[in-house]
Amino acid sequence: MKQIYYWILGIMIAFTPLGLIAEGTAWGEWDTDELTEKLGYAPQGLEKAEAVWKAFFPDYSVPMLGEIANAEVIGYILSALLGTALIYTIMLFFGKVLARNNKRQYSIHQGR
């Protein structure tokens, strides 16, 4: 029973590059360059922001793929895989820490 949900998540990962088709940036998520283009300047806060944190895989891209063909699509799928692994692991950890002793009378997800 549980397997079907893993399959669905797997299929979603495979299809994530569909999310690349939509061009442009979400409203309000422009970086310093895009904002400078729009306004003629970038607010100080944004320029300082770059020093706060540098993401390893900015915008779901994998820089080390370099100039290979379809780098954007491959990077997006690799990002989906990595994010999935990290988030699943963290959530399992939280679940185990918080709810490991919770066995209730209604046994859900069993016998299927």
Add this chain to the structure above:
Amino acid sequence: MHIPEGYLSPSTCATFGAVMIPVWYKAGQMIKRTVDVAQIPFMAMSAVFSFLIMMFNVPIPDGTTAHAVGAVLIAITLGPWTATIAVSVALFIQALVFGDGGVLAFGANAFNMAFVMPFTGYYIYQLIAKNAPITSTRRVIAAGIAGYVAINLAALVAATEFGIQPMLFVGEDGLPLYGPYSLSVAIPAMMTAHLLVAGFVEGAVTALALKFVVKTSPEFVNAQIVSEVKGV
């Protein structure tokens, strides 16, 4: 809807971080009290679902993009407190690893997408679904409406956070220090994207996924209801 670094003042970021700390604490307590050990993998999968659905950007007529969040589906199936943790974990990894949403703005983004959205969605769903049978169409429609309204409320809150910045924080040169767009720009822009497009995506995803979950594993949704009836 992921507010990037630099668009919110440090004080705004600190405020929302401070608001979220007790919310996360309470969410942890609620998971401790109500989540069955058998639900843990589903909890983990729900966070992954939210992360992945947010990667499906949809085009907005004004040339920007938006996406669904999945928070209402999690709130309906696993409870709003679980949704808070699941979406927060997704947002945390998005900020840290993928630069989607600021690290300092994490508290504000979590407030919008992991608190406002699942809770408003959850209560709208309950309000409409009432005591309808678990397999009823009424519940599917309720889930759809809840998804649509909740993502729009989250977008409105995000737009407000954006929009108050230029009112509050202006440099000596008269230019905004952080987000440059006022409420009168931010609210119409964010609401257009979510009222016209992303809301329908969220509503459809929530309704169809709930229908699927109820069909595939009704005890999954029942368990939530059982736990509510028992008031645990």
